Amino acid sequence: MTMENKTEEIIRVEGVSFxxxxxxxxxxxxxxxxxxxxLAIIGPNGSGKTTLLKIMVGLLKPGQGRVWLFGQPLEAFKQWHKIGYIQQKATNFDPIFPISVAEVIAASLNSVSRPVKPGRGQVRNKIMEALQTVGLETEAGRPMNSLSGGQQQRVLIARALSTEPEILLLDEPTTGIDYPSQENFYDLLGKLNKQKQLTIVLVTHDYGIVNRHVNRVACLNQKLVYHGEHSEFCQSDRFRELLHGGHHLISHRH
Amino acid sequence: MNGELIFSGLFLRALLAGGGLALACGLLGVFLVLRRDAMISHGLSHVAFAGVALGLALNLMPLIFSIVVCLAGSLLILRLKEQARLPGDTAIALLSSGGLALAVFLMSIKKDFGAELMAYLFGDILAIAPSEVYLAVGLALVVTAGILLNLSRLVFMTFDREAALVSGFSLGRLDRLLVMMTAVTIVLGLRIVGLLLVTGLTVIPAASALQLARNFRQTLLLSSFFSLLSILGGIVLAYVFNLPASAAIIFLALLIFSLSHLLKRWR
Incomplete structure (x- = not known):
């Protein structure tokens, strides 16, 4: 497996056990x-995908090993506005929570630690900009709980994008969302990755739906089984196993 | 209405203290309800009651002493939740029964303040002293400022705690701030509507606002408005019809809730 160092290293996970x-x-x-x-992180149920992602953003502390973000040890990292994170079942929020789409984004935009705090007018512009990117600019005033699951997921992407992150980490973001919305969602991620050079780390069960967008794959089963280029992964035994082996990796619905 | 009482300033004092408390309760209540922390007010009211009993037993200013005890109790509830791995309501039950037991015990050994302590069971806003008005208004302003200054972060962490954890600000500090502001508000509420009704004061206006509001801004505004309407309206009704103020306040708050709920169903 090749590990050529083409560009700046954004995340490094070093000898992590948990x-x-x-x-x-x-x-x-x-x-x-x-x-x-x-990067798609794939692997069967219980393979540690979510755990790894949580360790990468500091939600869990590794028992052994270290994590580096933008060249700094995670414990000393302060520039959290550079990181967008969307957790598993993120749209399972409290259905009685009274909050509009714009307020969801504003709350995050005004909270995230960043060197220069945006002014009120800037916040409004950034919200509309982020909503335009996900195609929901007309829904800013709508209550969050009146949107469909797919739309809610897009709002959360807009929220993550509003702080202008350099990397987006997502954990099974389309669980419980209908298939056409899932495709739209991954097309959007692909576009963000290609056009805006946004680095993306995606934990997923459904390798089938994302494989035309990803360029790197990490296959996890407690240990890292494969980590490298997507094109090489497609030639590998692991991939054939995936296709033919009745494995849970290709498509798995809860 | 008794004009003499108005001119004596009692009525205005009650309105002033009540107004300050209403604003704090209205804003804070929204977060307590949405965080599923409504019963924290209930638990802390018992702790505050024990604080009053201690203050009376030691001949210290009961309200101030109660604030100190209640602040300590609020931090203890947080600690128990985090470190003893107890569900929040269980941690609250430990504290509230402990608080009440302490109050009962103190009453049994020092019988002379029983009647005074009883005033804190049901509250007595019409007997509020000028110094207590300043304290109530001052603390209510501190609580209101504490919420408004941290509004975005409080909304973010209440709506989506996990995402907020990856934002580089300290959620633990805000948790402590919120529970301490609740403690202060509860002590003020204890003086006004009493131990038995103070939970209602922090919860009912927010619950009513949730029936009607379509966004967070509306929720905060409606909750504060309903809270002001209940407390100020309740004080006026108590004067006019010679009712216990605490009962009038809670009845009014419940009436507003019922109307809000009906309006929601009708819409």
Whole structure:
């Protein structure tokens, strides 16, 4: 597997292991994400994908190993506006929560630590800009809980984009969303990656739906089984196994 | 209405203290309800009650002493939730029963303040002293400012805690701020509507606002408005019809809730 260092390293995971109350979830994982990558982290249920993503953004502390963000050790990292994160089941928020689309984005935009705080007018512009990117500019005033699951997911992408991040990390973002909306969603991610050079890390079960957008793959089963170029992955035994082996990787619905 | 009472300033004092409290309750209540922390007010009211009993037993200013005890209690609830891995309502139950037990115990050994303590069970806004008005208005302004200054972060972490955790600000600090502001508000509420009704004061206006509001801004505005309407209206009704103010306040708040709910169904 090749690990050529083409561009700036944005995330480095070094010898990370993690266990939940003694039950191992990750074993000695080494992984790096470079600027411009669209990395898919795939693997069966319980393979540690979510755990790895949470360790990458500092939500979980590795038992062993270290994580580097933009060349800094995670513990010392302060520029969180550079990171957009969308967790698993992000659209499962409280259905009675009274909040408009614009307020969802504004709350984050005004909260995230960044060197220069945007002024009120700037916040409004950034919200509209982010909503335009995801095609929801006409819905700014609508209550969040009146949108469809696919639309809500787009709002969360807009929220993540509003702080102008350099990397987006998403954990199974389309769970529970209808198939056409899923395709639209991944097309949008592909566009952001290609046109805006946004680095993307995506944890997914559905490799089938994303494989035309990604350029790197990390295949996880507690240990890192494969980490490299998507094109090489397609030639590998792992991929054939995926296609023919009745594995849970290609398509899995909860 | 008794004109003499108005000119004596009692009525105005009650309105002033009540207005300050209403604003704090209206804003804070929205977060308590949406964070599923409504019962924290209930637990803290018992702790505050124990604080009043301690203050009376030691001959210290009961309101100030109660604020100190209640602040300590609020931080303890947070600690228990985080470190003893207790569900929030269980941590609250521990504290509230402990608080009440302490109050009962103190009453049994020092019987002379029983009647005074009883005033805190049901509240007595019409007996509020000028110094207490300043304290109430001052603290209510601190709570209001505390919420408005941290509004975006409070909304973000209440709506989506996990995403907020990846934003580089301290959620623990805001959790503590919120629970401490609740503690202060509860002590003020204890003086006005009493232990038995203070939870309603922090929860009902927010619950009414949630029936009608379409966004967060509206929720905060409606909740504050309903809270002001209940407390100020309740005080006026109590004067006019010679009712207990605490009961009038809560009845009015519940009436507003019922109307809001009907309006929501009708829309």
């Amino acid at each position: 266990s939940y109350d003694g039950v191992p979830a990750l074993l000695d994982v080494n992984l790096s994400v470079h600027r411009g990558d669209f």
